[in-house]
Amino acid sequence: MKHLFFTLLAALLMGQSTGCTAENRAGVKAENLATAPAETVETSQVIALDEASFAEVVFDFKNSSEWDYKGDRPAIIDFYAxxxxPCKRLAPVLVELQSEYGDKIQIYKVDAEKNRELAAAFGVTAYPTMLFIPMDEDPAGAKGLLPKEELERIIETFLKVTK
Structure with a gap:
């Protein structure tokens, strides 16, 4: 299942990105990480998810082998540590994008270290890893830090959303 989701954008985006793996995390502190609290409910904010809330609002990854997105608009899932x-640098960019696109998309964050089963289900081996979910197609993923301009291009071409 995990390889099904990381096909479309992976080859295109891999060479352009930088990211973290468990092997290169030494010396990086968790200070100043800009993440949205799990209780955030406004649609114009990035929403933090755990495994249970992910299964409820995005996809029941434990009980379904066929992709069935539960959302009502395109989404981006940021798997971070x-x-x-790079995850710390991406966080404010995602907040900006959520604000700029408003209720046309929803951006979620998943702490991959606290939600290891969920991260494993989507083949997360480096951080950040993003999952891009269009409304009527299979999702695709990208690993590493992407510039805001590239994220905007993906939102407009793959997710088919304009500002």
């Missing part, structure tokens, strides 16, 4: 430098 608190110690990851």
């Amino acid at each position: 608190t110690w990851c430098g």
Whole structure:
């Protein structure tokens, strides 16, 4: 199942990105990580998910082998680690994108270290890893830190959302 989700954008985006793996995390502190609290409910904010809330609002990864997105708009899932430098740099960019696109998309964050079963289900081996979920197609993923301009291009071309 995990390889099904990381096909479309992976080859295109791999060479352009930088990211963290468990092997290169030494010395990075979790200070100043900009993440949205789990209780965030406004649609114009990035929403933090755990495994249970992910299964409820995105996809029941434990009980379904066929992709069945539960959302009502395209989404981006950011799998991050608190110690990851590129994840810390990506967090405010995702907040900006959520604000700019408003209720046309939803951006979620998943702490992959606290939600290891969920991260494993989607083949997360480096941070950040993003899952891009269009409304009527299979999702695709990218690993590493992508610039805001590249994320905007993906939102507009793959997710088919404009500002």
